[in-house]
Amino acid sequence: MDTKTKYKEPVNVLVVGVGGQGVIMVSKVLATICQERGYQVKQSEVHGMAKRGGGVFSHVRYGEQVFSPTIPKGSTDVLLALEWAEALRWVNHLKPGEGTFISDTQHIVPPFACRNRKRGAEAGYSRETPDQILSRIKDGFALDATGMARELGNERAANTILLGILSTALEFPEDTWRDVISRFVPPKTVDINLQAFDQGREWARTVHENSDLAARHRRSEKLAPAVPGPDRDEMSDFVQLDINPDWCKSCDICVKMCPERCLKLDDRLKAVLTEPDRCTGCRICEWLCPDFAITVHRTPEAAQAAVRV
Amino acid sequence: MTKTAIKKNAGKASSKNAFDVMSYLRHDLFPHFLCPGCGHGIALRALMWAIHELEIDKDRIAIVSGIGCSGRLGAYIDANTFHTTHGRPLAFAAGLKLARPDLEVIVITGDGDCLAIGGNHLIHACRRNLDITCMMLNNEVYGMTGGQVSPTTSEDRYTTTTPLGNTEAAFDACRLAEAAGAGFVGREVTVQTPTLKNLLKDAIAYNGFSFIEVISDCTEIYGRKNDLGNSPEMILSQKSQMRPNSYGGVIVDEPFRPNALPTGVLSTNARPEYGETYRNAMASAKRKK
């Protein structure tokens, strides 16, 4: 990037993430630095359903002269992603063959990825691993910045770690970065953020010296689970439905109210469980059957101890 | 910890404390006589669930019911049950509670039983504030006798006695009970079964007269005549016509749906419980003699 110091074309940095992560904060820090270095800067942002974990992205363009506030597809110089799925969503906006890719590998699983509500079911989140992505990109970094920041003592400093890596990809002096970051973060957290910045920079530098692909993916010792699961000891996967056809009056309530649509009326118009694999054991059919015809058992012991007629 | 101890705990957590409605029913009378899709069955389960969670011994429960589809529910419960005359369950319950204050007296009644035939008993029961729980199942119609108009039938609805549509205004039973001085007043729809269970739990635990209106559906006799859809559609539309009156304990107004009826705990009125007042008065009279 050093060859580009006389910018004819603006430098394009795309910052992406999920609502609440600090995409806007990161892009403001960057825009301020560019301004202080005397460049023209244009920044534009889109908040998806930010509060509900929707995507947020921000375009930052700087150079001698910048006209459009948005980055054309395929001309991003640096993609900075605060969340893994968002990184994948935007990866094809990178300049083919020369863009820099920086991403946190933490997963924030959106509710709509949880199609199967069965306990322990896998979410429909992207299956691509950081190694697969990095192997396709010339200059890529993937790291569990959130985990690193947690080890430092404040998860929210993850963005600053990423800024540290970004600082090695752009040509601005380190002091300007430190100065602007200290101005933007809450006063109480300046120390930890500067520490995080150093860590990010340090890690990026060692990776630059090391051409090994695996080194470009930093994993934390202990990855926090993407979706905190239920306490396994209390909640088992066991579900057993007892339907008493003699009491069922074919009212259709259970069929229509089951969230997983796993019940049907058979040819005698009695309720039957047709999709046992989809049943989550939520008990809604049991609660709403006016005829006490359905009982849901969640443990083998309960199924055995149940009063049957 | 020894192995046997672990086993004991596991058994306790899974089977002993779990709610199994079957252990509260008289199985020989099933399937019950209610029509397919009648919400009364759901309300019955919620009541049994509340009793189970309050850990009240079956022998300490006295269910008093009147006449009508709702009145029949008492017969299905495996506890002390008392099927009384039309409109009078509250009067019977009052006598029972005064004579046996140790019993948990619960009245199951319907909209016609409670507001028309037994309307007077209701307002005086509210006024006295005896520790009784009254669960009124409101399905807006006299179902058992063939679908006549009831005091809670909404305006313009067709019943066998209002072939041109109902021209009378309906009672708001909760406001009636509140005005008459009931200690605890609440309302819930059947489709919100766990919420209904929690409301009933609070009502039973309340020391004083508690009145719960359960919005139930009569699909066969009322819904069919008024094109209200089949049972799943009907219970869902009932829910959409209501609004919770509080979120997390904060009472809220909903300006966008002024006609939606509030559900949840609607009012409480802390007053001396009549049974205690009565016994104290008797005791002091005896002392004076």
Ligand code: SF4
């Ligand atoms: S418990 Fe009943 S309502 Fe829930 S998913 Fe299973 S069948 Fe459907």
Ligand code: SF4
């Ligand atoms: S809710 Fe009960 S009575 Fe109605 S169809 Fe289902 S099992 Fe049968």
